[in-house]
Amino acid sequence: MSKPVVAITRPKDRAKKACEIVKELGGVPVLAPTLDLEPVNTESLKNLVERKDDLDWIIFTSPTTIVSLNKFYPDFIKTLSCKLAVIGNKTGKLAEKNGMTVDLMPEDFTAEGLIEEFKKRGITDKVIGIPRTASARPVLPEELEKLGNEIILAEAYKSLFPMDEDAVKDLISKIENREIDAITFTSPLTVENFFEIVDDKQKISKLLSENLLTVCIGPITAKVLEKYGIDHIYPDTYTVPDMMELLFKTLDRC
Structure with a gap:
């Protein structure tokens, strides 16, 4: 079985730990920051x-x-x-x-x-x-x-707004080509900025709901995903490690 590919959209300078956790849990991280600080x-x-x-x-x-x-x-x-x-x-x-x-x-x-x-x-x-x-x-x-x-x-x-739009566009292409198994969002702006770059918002929203697992860090970010009509999950404790643990447990059940 191939390793699950997990997209990480948080700022680059805060994404190192998230990428490490994905690798530790047996996945392949794809970093595409949709927010810069x-x-x-x-x-x-x-x-x-x-x-x-x-x-x-x-x-x-x-x-x-x-x-x-x-x-x-x-x-x-x-x-x-x-x-x-x-x-x-x-x-x-x-x-x-x-x-x-x-x-x-x-x-x-x-x-x-x-x-x-x-x-x-x-x-x-x-x-x-x-x-x-x-x-x-x-x-x-x-x-x-x-x-x-x-x-x-x-x-x-x-x-x-993300400095590297090409990385986000590449992620969108991977989503369309079914190359991503899960995507994570850690703040409302990571979602909003992502959809600023997306051309066909309805298409990508549907793919995020039906073709991959969308996971966010907590209820505040979840509200933005709901605005775009995206099915999602989030952990009981709003941390990156808990978010990733929930993500891999859910993928294992699929």
């Missing part, structure tokens, strides 16, 4: 750094935030004295590697999961810094603000 030093990020001593909490929603802060303000994380909340194991581990203590990480690795934890703990009237990409959903700062907190929102990186 670029750290940026913005005025809003500078303002956050300048207000470091005002912070009661800081929230890291992705590893790229930490990479960006270390690039432009290498002493910032080292000298933080506020509490830290993170979304996701990978972000938490990188924060700890940088000498921080994670005070809060929700079981549900989504903005909604973090909001629920803040509500449970009655965290209000605090100054909360949220460095992230400007294209992120507004729900996190909006809901934390409704709790009476002051939010310092800062753009730490840009989510860009």
